[in-house]
Amino acid sequence: MKSSSNTIETKAYSESGDSLFLEDVNFTPQGKTISELEDFLMQNKEPKYRATQIFEGLYKHRYKSWDEFTNLPLNLRNKLKLVSEFQEMKVSHHLVSVDGTQKFSFEIEPGKEIEAVWIPSGDGDRKTICISSQVGCTLNCSFCATGTLKFQGNLKTWQILNQVLTVESLVGDKATNIVFMGMGEPMHNYKEVIRAAEILNHPKAFHLGAKRITISTAGVVPSILKFIEEKQPYNFAISLNQSNPNTRSEIMDINKKFPLNELILAAKKFVNELDRVITFEYVMIPDKNMSDENIAAMAMIASRVGKCKFNVIPLNTSFHGWRTPTQNEIDLFVLKLKSKTKVPIMNRRSPGKEIGGACGMLALERKEINK
Numbered sequence: 001m002k003s004s005s006n007t008i009e010t011k012a013y014s015e016s017g018d019s020l021f022l023e024d025v026n027f028t029p030q031g032k033t034i035s036e037l038e039d040f041l042m043q044n045k046e047p048k049y050r051a052t053q054i055f056e057g058l059y060k061h062r063y064k065s066w067d068e069f070t071n072l073p074l075n076l077r078n079k080l081k082l083v084s085e086f087q088e089m090k091v092s093h094h095l096v097s098v099d100g101t102q103k104f105s106f107e108i109e110p111g112k113e114i115e116a117v118w119i120p121s122g123d124g125d126r127k128t129i130c131i132s133s134q135v136g137c138t139l140n141c142s143f144c145a146t147g148t149l150k151f152q153g154n155l156k157t158w159q160i161l162n163q164v165l166t167v168e169s170l171v172g173d174k175a176t177n178i179v180f181m182g183m184g185e186p187m188h189n190y191k192e193v194i195r196a197a198e199i200l201n202h203p204k205a206f207h208l209g210a211k212r213i214t215i216s217t218a219g220v221v222p223s224i225l226k227f228i229e230e231k232q233p234y235n236f237a238i239s240l241n242q243s244n245p246n247t248r249s250e251i252m253d254i255n256k257k258f259p260l261n262e263l264i265l266a267a268k269k270f271v272n273e274l275d276r277v278i279t280f281e282y283v284m285i286p287d288k289n290m291s292d293e294n295i296a297a298m299a300m301i302a303s304r305v306g307k308c309k310f311n312v313i314p315l316n317t318s319f320h321g322w323r324t325p326t327q328n329e330i331d332l333f334v335l336k337l338k339s340k341t342k343v344p345i346m347n348r349r350s351p352g353k354e355i356g357g358a359c360g361m362l363a364l365e366r367k368e369i370n371k
């Protein structure tokens, strides 16, 4: 944290008319794009090209304080120290599962926690970090543990990226894929999420291919349209979860605001205008959304949308008396779905179950503690 004496010093420079960084004394370098860093430097009469060096220092070399920025001249580093502060997020829990999944809880500030999960694939080729975009969520999907938590705000870009930096540093490895499928609704924190994706994708930063970054939404239609309009290059997933338009609102409140038909039209627009595949996620909940009618409706949706695939995943929490499907139920569901549609169907395993690391389970442990 910047000390108050620094602030006084900065003010003194100001009064002496020295060209220092006076515009934004609380400037946080983390989470900034090159053009934002350029603006900051220019406002403060420093050369623009330093922005790229700062950007690389932050996300490629992963420096944690100005002292580490040996790619910058000492006098510049000293100026930067006076007017900006590096932020930190405390890791409050770190759990390791037998299957290699690791769960991390971060304390954003006292009483505000988020989580990220490291998920290695069985063969070790794919290493995914599932990250949060909000503290809690406003959506209240009835099968999701995050919905049971109080919503406590949007994450800043640096807080989104810090999850990746910290997980990679503690695991001692780098992710091949990032999914915005932790806590929160990414489309409700659009600007910060897109900026984080841009930095994850940037060749001078994390340098992850746009197709290796997946943004997932429960179905915020206007933001999906914005995403299409802006031609965002990232992978996109819609949490369908119920193919029957008449009952989807029973498990996903958001369907009352943006009904399934509108959502399908947005998905179709995505495929047509961007000429890319869209993913539908489908949480399998026995006696709720796994009937033959559901399967027929899923196939119908696939034929309406065209280029799409299904990511089916077993429910892994047991709220409201619902239960996780048995292996037989899952196999039968997938088999029937395969017989009705030609689109790819990915049958996702549920990683790190015993550490509460799987989708929708992130808030469970905390709930136990709060009881």
Ligand code: SAH
Binding pocket: 143, 144, 145, 180, 181, 182, 183, 184, 185, 186, 216, 217, 218, 219, 237, 238, 239, 241, 281, 282, 283, 313, 314, 315, 316, 317, 359, 360, 361
């Ligand atoms: N709000 C976004 C991203 C967070 S949820 C969205 O809805 O897409 C990420 C994924 O986890 C979603 O597909 C969601 O349906 C799934 N999920 C939530 N709770 C789950 C649970 N209990 N079991 C299995 N998957 C779950």
